[in-house]
Amino acid sequence: MCQQHQSRASPNRANRTLLHRLLTEAVIRTFLLLAASAFALATPALAQTPGKPPITDITKQSGGIIAPERAALSLQHVDLALEVFPDTQKLAGTATLTLGTSAPQKMLQIDLDKNLPVSAISIDGKPLKAGSWSNPEGRLTITLPRPLKAGSKVVVKITYGGTPHVAIRAPWDDGMVWSKTRDRKPWIATTAEGYGCDLFWPCLDFPQGEPAKVDLHITIPAGLSAPSNGTLVGIDKLPDGRTTWNWRARSPNPYSVVLNIAPYKEITETYHSRFGNSFPMTYWYTGGRDTLARGLFDEFAPTVDFFEANVGPYPWGDEKLGVVETPHLGMEHQTINAYGNNYEKDSTGFDWLFQHELSHEWFGNQVTVANWDDYWIHEGYAQYMQPMYGRWREGEARYAIMMHEFRIQIANKAPIVSGQIRTEEQVYEDANGGPGSDIYVKGAWMLHTLRNTIGDDKFWEVTRRLVYGRPDPMPGNFQPRFSSTDEYISIVNQVTGKDYSWFFDVYLKQAALPELIERRDGGTLTLTWKAPNGKPFPLPVEVLVGDRLQLVPMTGGTAKIDVGAGAHVVVDPSSRLLKRSTAIEAYQRRMGRR
Numbered sequence: 001m002c003q004q005h006q007s008r009a010s011p012n013r014a015n016r017t018l019l020h021r022l023l024t025e026a027v028i029r030t031f032l033l034l035a036a037s038a039f040a041l042a043t044p045a046l047a048q049t050p051g052k053p054p055i056t057d058i059t060k061q062s063g064g065i066i067a068p069e070r071a072a073l074s075l076q077h078v079d080l081a082l083e084v085f086p087d088t089q090k091l092a093g094t095a096t097l098t099l100g101t102s103a104p105q106k107m108l109q110i111d112l113d114k115n116l117p118v119s120a121i122s123i124d125g126k127p128l129k130a131g132s133w134s135n136p137e138g139r140l141t142i143t144l145p146r147p148l149k150a151g152s153k154v155v156v157k158i159t160y161g162g163t164p165h166v167a168i169r170a171p172w173d174d175g176m177v178w179s180k181t182r183d184r185k186p187w188i189a190t191t192a193e194g195y196g197c198d199l200f201w202p203c204l205d206f207p208q209g210e211p212a213k214v215d216l217h218i219t220i221p222a223g224l225s226a227p228s229n230g231t232l233v234g235i236d237k238l239p240d241g242r243t244t245w246n247w248r249a250r251s252p253n254p255y256s257v258v259l260n261i262a263p264y265k266e267i268t269e270t271y272h273s274r275f276g277n278s279f280p281m282t283y284w285y286t287g288g289r290d291t292l293a294r295g296l297f298d299e300f301a302p303t304v305d306f307f308e309a310n311v312g313p314y315p316w317g318d319e320k321l322g323v324v325e326t327p328h329l330g331m332e333h334q335t336i337n338a339y340g341n342n343y344e345k346d347s348t349g350f351d352w353l354f355q356h357e358l359s360h361e362w363f364g365n366q367v368t369v370a371n372w373d374d375y376w377i378h379e380g381y382a383q384y385m386q387p388m389y390g391r392w393r394e395g396e397a398r399y400a401i402m403m404h405e406f407r408i409q410i411a412n413k414a415p416i417v418s419g420q421i422r423t424e425e426q427v428y429e430d431a432n433g434g435p436g437s438d439i440y441v442k443g444a445w446m447l448h449t450l451r452n453t454i455g456d457d458k459f460w461e462v463t464r465r466l467v468y469g470r471p472d473p474m475p476g477n478f479q480p481r482f483s484s485t486d487e488y489i490s491i492v493n494q495v496t497g498k499d500y501s502w503f504f505d506v507y508l509k510q511a512a513l514p515e516l517i518e519r520r521d522g523g524t525l526t527l528t529w530k531a532p533n534g535k536p537f538p539l540p541v542e543v544l545v546g547d548r549l550q551l552v553p554m555t556g557g558t559a560k561i562d563v564g565a566g567a568h569v570v571v572d573p574s575s576r577l578l579k580r581s582t583a584i585e586a587y588q589r590r591m592g593r594r
């Protein structure tokens, strides 16, 4: 199982990285070098081997089809006390879950990796007899002393601990990262987006298992810090010299609840928002690189302003904006984004990794998909915000260059949206038949095409309604929400007053791209969309005839225009539309990408 896990996790995940911005061969080489050094850093100095202890298929699954009795559960509150032991690479935890249920329950099924055995459980304060629970496969099944009625709630206290699974190559697979700083101090991180929260704590490992509130109490050795989700309630000093870091967060994605432990230094300043509110921004970083750390921190405010100006208020302004340096590349942990890009800016002049992960505070954390099948809403949007930020800073040329880098990576092997209920890895891993990195790069190009078709104002209104559920978000007038592809399409139709189902039927629900067939017959140009499976596709196209630009409506998917016999014609001269390109296909074949 371990070997299989390694071979599955490494190459696929490396291809698709969030991170999909690799693109020119030079950049790819640089990336591989960086990944190799990050991997070296992440390799634990002792004890646990990456990939060990092995985890079951149930633990690896996050999301997917949820049995009705599990879907009926809701996590109203989590109080999670975790002791972290870097020397032995073990965890000891007490999780007190307040669970509501909308259906009667005789048993409770809670996700927890079986490598973290349970030593005690109490229900509403009364200890259960040993034997009332079992966890053979990574799903803790608790027989309740009394059945629960629909509409009732129960407080389950679970004491557990053991040796948690160690990631092979976080963030492309998940688990603990037991690393060391440059001066050989513990540097610990977790990732869980693929395999889910059950790697570390008893949880409901599907998107709607999101707890309404979490209180975290992270106990660590003296001299270390434990920045985490939400607001710092306080730090307790224990008699043995250790400290407990108490954090309180609202509505974190289950996979977003995270450990970050190191002898961190800290930069904090107050952000004054264009919406009139203010909140702390903090960067926790490992020592020795203060100037670089300050340089990254100085990107926080202008990046937040880009999102606030175009999308809307920073969603967690009542908590904080947090970023923490990690031994792995990155992850969108809510209010404590993981940053491990080693301060490597590219020619855009901004740190794409920081910018991408911050984007997820809107796309992924504020709006979350209930079914991983709609994952493009997280990643397509986060990816698209990179060139949109380039455009905000420097204009259309920067935007076009960045979009081109994405364009040459689009694989078109599977539709972005399958219409089925999916686990995270069924979507993220193209080896599993999923769209893989197309949720990033093709998602971004779909959004590019949509913006060019409906205009910037309507595009941003669609985006605001998606993120906040309303067109006029202000701090305090919205809550985190779940969305879906179907809802997205209905928002586009509502905002534009037109039916754009045909647009999404092709770009999201078909693997192949639409092809624009051009035929020139003397003075007549005929344009015809050929969409996969004969789908209707009346997408308007710009045509430059000589120096005159015209928008061809393409009603019925075709148009004939009189251009004049000698005219030079360029179709879609600003690359506004995502369409098949035989040149890119040939390039991808040559580069071994097809």
Ligand SMILES: [Zn+2]
Pocket (backbone or CB within 6 Å): 018, 356, 360, 378, 379, 382
């Ligand atoms: Zn992402």
